[in-house]
Amino acid sequence: MSDMFNTPQATETLSIKEYAEKAYLDYSMYVILDRALPHVGDGLKPVQRRIVYAMSELGLKSSAKYKKSARTVGDVIGKFHPHGDSAAYEAMVLMAQDFSYRHPLVDGQGNWGSADDPKSFAAMRYTESKLTKYADVLLGELGQGTVDWQPNFDGSLDEPVVLPAQVPNLLLNGTTGIAVGMATDIPPHNLREVVNATIHLLDYPDATVDALCGHIQAPDFPTDAEITTSPEEVRDIYRTGRGSIKMRAAWQREDGAVVLNALPYQVSGSKVLEQIAAQMQAKKLPMVSDLRDESDHENPTRLVIVPRSNRVDLDAMMSHLFATTDLERSYRVNLNVIGMNGRPGVRSLDQLLRDWVQFRRQTVRRRLEYRLEKVLKRLHILEGYLVAYLNIDEVIRIIREEDEPKAELMARFALSDIQADAILDLKLRNLAKLEEMKIRGEQSDLSDERDGLEKTLSSNALMTKLIRGELVDIAHEYGDDRRSHLVQVEEAKAFSELELTSADPMTVVVSEKGWIRAARGHDIDPETLNYKSGDAFKFAALGRSNQTTVVFDSTGRAYSIPTHQLPSARGQGEPLTGRISPPSGATFEGLMTGTEHQKFLLASDAGYGFVAKFSDLVAKNKAGKAVLSLPKGAQVMPPVAVPERQNLLVAAATTEGRLLIYPLADLPELAKGKGNKIIGIPTARAQSREELLVGLLVFGDDDILQVNSGRQHLKLRLSDLEHYRGERGRRGNRLPKGFQKVSGLVIAQ
Template identity: 75%
Template sequence: MSELLEIDSDGIEQVSMRQYTEKAYLDYSMYVILDRALPNIGDGLKPVQRRIIYAMSELGLKATAKFKKSARTVGDVIGKFHPHGDSAAYEAMVLMAQSFSYRYPLVDGQGNWGSPDDPKSFAAMRYTESRLTAYADVLLGELAQGTVDWVPNFDGTMEEPSVLPAQVPNVLLNGTTGIAVGMATDIPPHNLREIVTATVRMLEFPRSTVAELCEHVQAPDFPTEAEIITPRADILALYETGRGGLRMRAVWDVEGGDIIIRALPYQVSGSRLLEQIAQQMQAKKLPMVADLRDESDHENPTRLVIVPRSNRVDLDAVMSHLFATTDLERSYRVNLNMIGTDGRPGVKPLDRILKEWLAFRTATVRRRLEYRLDRVLRRLHILEGYLVAYLNLDEVIHIIRTEDKPKAALIERFGLSDVQAESILELKLRNLAKLEEMKIRGEQDELQQERDYLQTMLGSEARLKTLIKKELLAVAQQYGDDRRSPLAQREEARAFSELELMSADPITVVLSEKGWIRAAKGHDLDPGGLSYKSGDSFKLSARGRSNQPTVILDSTGRAYTLPSHNLPSARGQGEPVTGRINPPSGATFEGLMLADSEQRFLLASDAGYGFIAVFADLQSKNRAGKAALSLPKGGHVLQPVPVPAENEGNWVAAVSNEGRLLVFPLQDLPQLARGKGNKIIGIPGARVQSREEFVVAVQVITEEQSLVVLAGKRHLNLKFSELEHYRGERGRRGNKLPRGFQKVDGMRVG
């Protein structure tokens, strides 16, 4: 700050507000990033977590010790190392004790430490007791062996470790989340065995790719048995970039016709989930669900029961809807952001994380071995002095008794070092009798062997790697467990549409000549008997169900879709259909359809062309509709005809106004999404344009049905066997009907 200061004539220091705020904000940002929010790649801990673990170890709260009040630990943490609020420190401690939050908990809690339903429901720190778990020793075991740097605490009265000497990559094992200034971290937990295996591979083959490492690390491993359904390619991309997302889905099965949910995604509350489902039931968005129950207990930590209304309910569809609309399926952001070995934050791919951690671990192990070697050499040096004292015990005692400065006299008489002379002088009188030559030489031999071993290890990179590998595998053997979060491939969840949630009541949709539409319940309605406005009359009707859409075909060949469930009631006279759609000017409505999406229809023009269309292809959300049937010059639209699911055994009958009838197999017509279609019956184009001859009607019949041809008041009922004379190839002119049916008005199936 000194370079920013200016001193005025009165001796007052001044600095511009801009410079001051810039520096203050930068200092704060770096503090939050480095000393609060992001974990260190070495031990995977944030500063508050590291201080809690260290404070507990200083209190002697090992896994084998008795529990102590959590308030005692929190008091030490905030009083000695972390000058922040006690609630923040305690919440960080609670998180490390929750087996449903941490994959490998570091704190062993006694009392109420929260529940998966409400992780914040833990008791106050004056009630709970705690100690470290056995796994915490993986972080603390080598702390007193010269493995890490020590830094002053906040007031400079004590020292604390800058990082803990973790024996495994804890940064990936327990994961963490945090929000710093301008950056965040979201590291998911992983399986210890998988991470150790991948680390060993990176140790043995430093050029291993992320894809090769992912042969061992299948995916993150959360402390829940819910499924990870993220595709394998996405998981691989996540580890290659350090960023991505994961999706987890609840595990369920069927028991006695009921849906039983046995595992929930990470950090999902069962009670909150039941609230979400209950809200949908109250809003009538789940009419197929009759009841909800929470049967969770000690034996079954998660057992949520969803009771369907009947055994006809599609349970897979219900669960797919719930996956799409509730926390039964949840997405998680992954951002592998951490402070690296260079002290800088960064998002790192998996291979870089393991490389950097191995560099940290190699340095840690080397420091541990050097520290032990230094202790061994120091002890050997002292033992050499003890041996001199033993061999000259009487003289040593005489010097100590008679000399004013015995230390200098011993050094001068026996050529001892200052350390050796000091050690001899510090010997208690009762230990002099124990200075036996054999014991001293025995300890010397043992220490010399250890010295040779340590020097060999430190002088060989290969031996050092082997040692690190053995220690990694030993930790995996002791603390490793099976994967909890299984990997599964699942279809994309799909919520029920508004139509699917409606009851499928039978209805009849009626369209008048003037384009007024309405719907009546049931199929026993006589459309012609309804009341119509003056000058209007019945034109078209279609039967179906209220959850099926209505499609209208206009005179230009465009198709429009209307939801059937909200059409006006047939008790009134309806409403103009043009209030809901935008047809071209002057267009009239010539076709009306109501069916399931997979239903097929024969679309045809009176020019003798047509094709088979699937009902789903005719639907459109656009008020202007969509082009369906292309009309030749002079052609008009015919009323669409429903087509059976199978082509074989079905026939198309087409009749012209001049009494020409042609029957051919339905399979000769193509199935198209839109277009003009193929020629059904041959009619010269000039005769169509002049309206001399055109197709009056087309029908689809089976071999069990008959065909009724209408001409004025006459009708001709032809059994299928009697249609032999009219059969021919598609596109032919057809044969003339008997006398009296030269002017045909229509045709229907009998």
């Protein structure tokens, strides 16, 4: 006894690293193969397959009565799937929701959730269920030797390794799953399209993805929302097995309002309304006045968005909502499945369908071989019955009188063991029914069936024809029209902050010390505003609250500030340096507001300049952007607004009393730079600042040009201007005596 206890036991020594690696890899393979990823054959994950099989074992076919869902879940977790009941029930609920599955497998009675809240289903003790008719496509051939079987978790029962699906259910219903280190996201598709593509692959085994896409346009979700992904992108997804599909809600105009009648896949209408309402409360949707949810039984989705007026651009408003709410969603596509080789992998569309066709060929071959074996066994038995019929009196005598009737029958009539058992198993009343014509008729029918089966099994063409015919029948019975239509639309674009701001008239004011503020209205006299001690008015610009204000500094840089963000003119404003970051020592020399297409004439007092669009002056950061390059010693002139008129002229005056007038079109339109010569000032005189550009104006040929020189004013009409007209860049002609020191040019009122 003591020796037994002292015998050393065999042990295996493993390092923690090796043990941890092995344990994690084993767990990973379990999750990948037995939990998260679907099989290409039936398109189901293990829990889904076990639910469908358990329901069929309970007799819950589509023609049966409903049974409590708790009964089904109990069978699933007790016999096949040793996991939580809530996980099994949720998987079952998903297969019953017609807004989640393109072709539901479970027919539910009771509360199974709604498209608005898929998780609102009742507990399994309240709901009842059975299989749908479509489930027959997965189960119809199960008992015909078509698939392999495996022991359940405790070895007490057998369960199918995969169901003998008669269509590519993997693509029809799609699935999602997260494994270890990999995931799958397969969208649902239209049955008719998938069957047509499969038939095409049967006829042309080398068919490309492009050829198959001639039949499968795109995924087909269980919603009438629109797929906006381009056909080229869809084909790329099917080629690589990865990508994303974009969907947006379907809407229409109705009495000036927007009516949403279909939402993207798995999008909640109440959540969309919450998102829109939140934007309205944040004053980011000033064009919307009301929201209504008018959904009912006849219209499961009917959301109404009422604009504030009939002038609202509904297309632009919907584009903004598509970009900022769940009215447009992207769905990841990752065609990662367990293939016929038992390994997971991302596959292209043609690889998926080829794998399924291979699976279907194997399934049909096994079905035919199983049936052929049954036919041959029955023919063998019929041969024995025929012998019994022809010698019925002798057979009855042997059965009545012999001690070993089976052995005697086999010896007397050369019967096999099976034939003898079949004769002995006949009831007495059936002996009279053993009529020769009936036996020979059944023999003939079964012989014809045997010949047909053997012919099909030996011919690849006949096998293909059989599979094609069965696919056509299924498409005819279960197929329907596409629900998710493909549309070509522009990319959704959200409104900018400025576009959402009301267009109120504003007067922007900058003081000499660089303080800025904005007053509502255009009738403000900025000089009468209150300024800080030692400060005063410098310049102002008229614009609107939904426009941008651009400040021009002494170095030729432009800075942008949204007008609606400027402090009110009721106070004294705030320093510009708190909003922007100009170079040290720079001063502010210009102020502009306007639309993006409005133009301004920018110039230096050295006599160079160009015309710039307002959009080119808008900067994206606090440091601004360099716009006007200054010649040596030159300073910035205040920007001059260009009116939106025809036949505009430029008037330029220098400190020497010279005036030059020419068409504005002679100056270039640039985004930045030094520009061209506006008026001819000798370089040496400009650098020494002996002569400078002092007056600059853009006006029309019907305006009266006024030259200011101190308190004196000279008004020049069209006829007076001819003396000063010349080519751009010339010196210009001298003004009359008394106007040698020009202080500015304005348009006379």
